[in-house]
Amino acid sequence: MATDYDAPRVTESDESTDTSLEQLTASRNDTQSPVVDVEDTDSAESFELPGADLSGEELTVRVLPKQADEFTCTSCFLVHHRSRLADPAQLICRDCA
Numbered sequence: 001m002a003t004d005y006d007a008p009r010v011t012e013s014d015e016s017t018d019t020s021l022e023q024l025t026a027s028r029n030d031t032q033s034p035v036v037d038v039e040d041t042d043s044a045e046s047f048e049l050p051g052a053d054l055s056g057e058e059l060t061v062r063v064l065p066k067q068a069d070e071f072t073c074t075s076c077f078l079v080h081h082r083s084r085l086a087d088p089a090q091l092i093c094r095d096c097a
Contacts (some may be wrong), residue, residue: 070090071091073092
């Protein structure tokens with residue numbers, strides 16, 4: 001049997017268009033639940049908020065000064081190796097160029 005794909009589709013909701021406004025609002029209120037699902041465990045307790053007291057922490061990262069074969073990009077202000085230099089006149093890295 002051939003199917004006409006250009007013909008409009010008819011569904012059950014299209015056939016029952018004679019429902020009143022009162023019936024629609026009643027069915028909408030029946031489907032909505034006033035109860036909110038709340039988890040028993042509060043996951044927010046495991047996160048640290050900004051401004052937490054970190055006075056007891058120490059930095060363990062060793063910071064090196066800029067080396068002779070490095071440059072600071074004038075666009076992103078990151079320190080790159082000279083091999084990443086895209087424009088020597090403006091000191092711009094390849095990522096920013």
